[in-house]
Each structure stands twice: as structure tokens, then as C-alpha cells.
Amino acid sequence: TSxxxxxxxxxxxxxxxxxxxxxxxxxxASGAExxxxxxxxxxDVAGAGDTVISTLTLALVSGASLREAAVLANHAASCVVxxxxxxxxxTQELIADWVADPDPGATEA
Structure with a gap:
């Protein structure tokens, strides 16, 4: 892929x-996920990309796996938009969003 x-x-x-x-x-290296x-x-999508990268980075440096960080980043962006x-x-918004749908798409085939 490109x-x-x-x-x-x-x-x-x-x-x-x-x-x-x-x-x-x-x-x-393992492929695309x-x-x-x-x-x-x-x-409004203003700031959503910035929110993704900042949340992803914070989660990674805090010890989250790449997937965990990506899921959290998506939740943060969902709050912003x-x-x-x-x-x-x-913090309260992020927790509430995560509790509502902890791993979107987890049941996808």
C-alpha cells in the first residue's frame, strides 16, 4: 500500500x-492495522488531528501499546469533534467516551 x-x-x-x-x-513493520x-x-473537525497525535504520543510515552494508544487517541478525537x-x-470526557465504547470495531470480522 502507499x-x-x-x-x-x-x-x-x-x-x-x-x-x-x-x-x-x-x-x-508487521503490516497495516x-x-x-x-x-x-x-x-467541527478543527483540531482533531492534533488531538490524535498528542493523545497517541502521551499514551505511548506512558507505556501503552500502539493499539491501546490508537484507541485512546480515537476516543479523544471523538470528544473534540x-x-x-x-x-x-x-479527563472526565475521555473516560466517559471510553466507557461508552471501549474498543470500537472489536467485534468486526
Missing amino acids: GEELRRDLGIATLVVTLGPDGLVLFH HVPAHPVEVF RKLGVATVS
């Missing part, structure tokens, strides 16, 4: 590509 080619060309271990309402794709987002009503304008996510 994502895998880009990852190799850049010489990086992992490439993250956001897919809007469809979540994100992780390209790594789709991490779906759960559906939410979107008001339900607000107007560039917004922040509180």
Missing part, C-alpha cells in the same frame, strides 16, 4: 494515517 511505502521511504517504525469518522490506520472510531455526531471550534478534552 502508506506502507511511505513508512519505508521515510525510514520510520510507524506511520499513523487518520481517516476521519473511520478512525485511523497504523502502518508498521485499522483502528476504527465509534460513530459520533460531528460539529463534538464541540465547536478548536477544543480540549477533559
Whole structure:
């Protein structure tokens, strides 16, 4: 895939590509992994990508696996897009969003 080619060309271990309402794709040495987002009503996507990368990074440096970090990042972005304008996510919002749907797409075949 072009994502895998880009990852190799850049010489990086992992490439993250956001897919809007469809979540994100992780390209790594083991292949590509789709991490779906759960559906939410979107008001404004401003800042969603920044939220994904900052949450993903924070989770990784805190010891989360790549998949755990990606799931958490999707949840944070889901919180942000339900607000107007560039917004922040509180700990309480993130927890509530995760509790509502801990691993979106986990039952996908």
C-alpha cells in the first residue's frame, strides 16, 4: 500500500494515517492495522488531528501499546469533534467516551 511505502521511504517504525469518522490506520513493520472510531455526531473537525497525535504520543510515552494508544487517541478525537471550534478534552470526557465504547470495531470480522 502507499502508506506502507511511505513508512519505508521515510525510514520510520510507524506511520499513523487518520481517516476521519473511520478512525485511523497504523502502518508498521508487521503490516497495516485499522483502528476504527465509534460513530459520533460531528460539529467541527478543527483540531482533531492534533488531538490524535498528542493523545497517541502521551499514551505511548506512558507505556501503552500502539493499539491501546490508537484507541485512546480515537476516543479523544471523538470528544473534540463534538464541540465547536478548536477544543480540549477533559479527563472526565475521555473516560466517559471510553466507557461508552471501549474498543470500537472489536467485534468486526
